[in-house]
Amino acid sequence: MKRAIALFNLVFFIPAIVLSFMVWNDYSSRMEASATNAASSGRSLFFLDRGSRVMSIEEDDDTGLKGELYDVKTKKLLKEVPLQSNIHRQFASFYQDGRLIFITLDDVSRVNVNVVDAEGGVKELAQGTMELSGFLDSSVHLWKGKVIISGQTPGNVPFIARMDRGKLQKADLNQKNLLPSRATYIRDVTGSFKSDAAVPMFEVDLHDGRTAYVSGIFNPQQLPLAYIQKENETSFEAEEHAARQFAARFGLNDTNLLQVDSDDPKQVRTYDAAAKKPGNVLPTPMPVYQAHLFSLNDDETLIAGSTTKDEAEGHVLGYVYDEKKKSFTDVSALVSLIPYDELNSDELYFYKEAGDDRLFYSNSQDSAGWMNIREGAFNVLSGETFRSWVLGKEEYRKSFHSFVDYLKQGDALVVNWAIWVIIPVFMFGSLAVLPPLLNASRKRKLEQGIAISGTIASVTETGTFVNNQPLVRFTVRFQDEGRMKEATIKKVVSYLHPVGVGDPVMISYNRSKNKAMFLTSADVPENAEPEMIEHAVLKRIDVHGNALRGNALLLHFEAGANIYTIPVVQAPGFEYQTGETASLIHIGGMIRLYGYGSGLRPNDSERLSVQGEITRIRPCDVTIGDRRLMVFETLISYGEERLRKVNSQFVPLGLDVHVGAILPASVKKDEFEKEIRLLRGKQGSAKVTAVSFAGTTGDRPYARITALRNGEEYAIEQSIEPSYGVVVGDELWIAYDERSHEAVIVQYAVNG
Missing domain, CATH: 2.40.128 (Lipocalin)
Known part of the structure; x- marks a missing residue:
């Protein structure tokens, strides 16, 4: 009897369980869609307060444009700044007097000149005194730090305004004694805003048929200078005469x-x-x-x-x-x-x-x-990094309060879920043990597998739908124990959050059953310990052609009863030799070189966890197995410190690697601090006079280099990028210390 009641309870709860998953998936999808929309919105970024704050400008349905002021250190939103704009949402922006100058057009074609300070305060300087028939991109100019605005009002009155040191002055071209006849049209003089012109100028059509040239900058009376084209002058000659006359009157050197x-x-x-x-x-x-x-x-x-x-x-x-x-x-x-x-x-x-x-x-x-x-000192904020700040807002996080707000919407799915959950829970409270059982089952599966990073190789719909969302069959390609493998995983996918071929994923792989499941961020341990493989002996070397100045090799190591293959680039002057020993590291299903050679440097120094943002990618015509060689330029960040690095890697084919991607990395604290210290000093070119190697750190040869600059020798001890390499006679760009005669490489002799 008890078994029958328990079975009845379980059957009764099945709709509630299914609906609970559907509600949670729907809630998660809406949160993800909201976050995706926020992250994909176009924003323009501007530093304020000497770099300690950032102003973001984006489109807004209510006011046309909206500013958001963020603190750089905390990455927190400090203030929202509404900015008026017409439906075209055009704007021009400049810095003056430590503040951001922000120019827009409102719904009635009035020019708004907003001055935004470091606290997010906005002051409008134009005060409705300028109307513009046209677009901002053809009317606003930047010249030597000054903002020059030109155009015609809806009443066809040409005007020129300038913004200098946070102050705005305007001159109507039809005011008395400025021109001999009424001005009817104004246009830029081609090339006059470039560096090879002394004075910016405009060409003005007059009512009597003549042409005038006026300066884009003002005299002490806050008026532009004017030159009237003579009857015997061509337009080119008139432009030259006007430019020479204006330069002389303003005291500008045009030679x-x-x-x-x-x-x-x-x-x-x-x-x-x-x-x-x-x-x-x-x-x-x-x-x-x-x-x-x-x-x-x-x-x-x-x-x-x-x-x-x-x-x-x-x-x-x-x-x-x-x-x-x-x-x-x-x-x-x-x-x-x-x-x-x-x-x-x-x-x-x-x-x-x-x-x-x-x-x-x-x-x-x-x-x-x-x-x-x-x-x-410097700092760069990419659009990709800023989007991560936006997604850090509370409104885009899953939380109890956001879930309650979702339930308050009361759509059909939520109502059905409430009926099937609240009443059964009230009647059959004993079934509260189901969630722990499900969690225990998932935990058991996670314990039987290993966490591995992979790439989506194919996506196929099964034809089955759950809550109008497709059940999709994914083929995931990954590397395990030095070999490429594939696993099939079925998962219900939201149309709002599609997954495509080439997307990176994390899976839990059960080797004994050859089965896998997708992992969430909560499933992956924060500090997963890598497996070290010591005393691996290099048994065979396969050559796969040139890699810039180096050679692409496939190394075969033997440790215990296992063979491990690792692709590397051999730097010029450095040589991998069979019989040498190495330390390998197994992490995320990948086998990598941790250190090689009898001269291997100890790796017991304190290490720092840093982030590297890819700023440039150079693919190389070298493929070993299913991995292609790429040379990355990355901007390494640790706190407020920034360091540019070049590093080559063999990347799995199909893996989406793009500029702006953030890569986690680990560096030695003493080497990082030494490089930062030297980069704050002097820099210059130096010629390499001696090079020797002491094994590798990772797959980068550790070099001891002597470089000569202005008759002084400098010692460089660091790991080097093998695809570029360093040989005697190379001309390097180095950062150096004249007292200690230490140096580090800033730029190699061969450009990437």
Whole structure:
């Protein structure tokens, strides 16, 4: 009898259990969809308060645009800032006087000039005095740190306004005594806002048929200067005469401007606008090819470009050039994090006020950054990293309160769940033991398996639907004990959170049953201990061709009764030899080289857990098995410290690896602190005079290098990137200490 009652209770609870899973999956899907929508929203980022705060600008259904102010250290939202905009949601943004200048158009075409301070306070300067018939992208200009606005009001009255040091001045071109006839139309003079023009200018059509040229900057009476085209002048001659006259009246030097060559390798040289004569190439500390110029203020210009004549083979570097002092300040640590192709973007802006030591940049929805050009400190915030801040908000986390809010919506699924759960629980409280049983079953399965990272190889719908959501058959490819394996897993998938081929996943794999199950973040232990394999002997070496300057090898190690194969890159001058011993590490189903060789350095120093954000990927034409060699440039972060590293890895085919991805890593504390310390010092080129090796740390050879700079020898002891390598005669870019004669490599002789 008792068995019959228990069976009846269990059968009665089956709908409640099924509905409970459906409710939870629906709640989870809605939370994930809400978080996904928030994370995918386009945002523009701007640093404030000397880099300690970040302003995010995104679209808003109510006001058109919305600002959010975040604290960089805590990553917490400090304040929401509403910003008015019309349906086009266009805006222009600049820095002045330590504040963000934010320009929009409202619903009635009025120009709003908002000044946003470090506390998120907003002050509107235009006060409805400017209307604009047109779009902002053709009406707002940045020239030497000044904002210049031009256009026509809906009443066809041309005007020019300028924003300088946080103050706004406006001049209507039809005011008395400015022009000899009524102005009817205004347009930019092509090229006058570039660095090889002394004065920005506009061309103005007059009512009597003549043409006038007016300056984009104002005289002490807060008016632009004007020049009327003569009858015997061509438009080109009139532009030249106006530019020369304006430069003389404003006291500007038009004989020593900057210009980028039109022909390769497009270097920067001085330019005499008055004589239309190019001068000498600007003597930057290192040559800058395929250059771009960004005017920062009246005295300084940012020069950014490539280290090589073919930009596809080089790195981005940059210098702030002080035109008065004729001096250069290296800002490559910051600009090298921007892909070269994005230097052409209309949405990339650099800002630096005269006399300030901070250089800022904003790259639309991609990233923002700053650098203290005197101290060398810098910080970069990518759009991907900022999205993780947004998802950290309470409203996107699963919690009791958010679940209660979900239940309060009371849709059909929730009502059915309430009927089948509340009444049975009240009548048959004994069935409360089911959840613990389910958890115990899952825990038992987890204990029988091992946690391994894998990649979705194929996705097939089974034709079965649960709550109108498909039951999908996934094939997961992963590496276990040195071999590639596949496992099939069935799972109900939400249409709001699709999973595709190539997506990385975590699974629990039962070797004895050859079965697997997907893992959640709660299933994976936070500090999973890796398995060390000591005294592995190198038995065989297979050569798989060249890998940049190195050679791609497949190493076969024997330890106990097992054979382990590991792909590596052998650096020039370094040699793996059969018979040598190594330490291997088994983690996440992958076998990796932990250290190799009789000269192996001890790995007992304290290690730091850091994050590395991929900033550049260079695939190589080398594939071993199902893994392809790639060279990554990563930005290593630990607290407020930032370090750029180059590292090659053999990546499983089909694995989605992209710029902006965050990779966890572990580094030795003493080496990390040494490199950070030296990078804060001096940098320069040095020639390698001696190289020796002492085994490897991981798969990177540990090198002892002697480099000569200005007659002084510097000692470099560090692991090196094997695909680049270091050989005698190489010209390296190093960071060094003149007292201790220690140094580290900043850039290899071979560019990635």
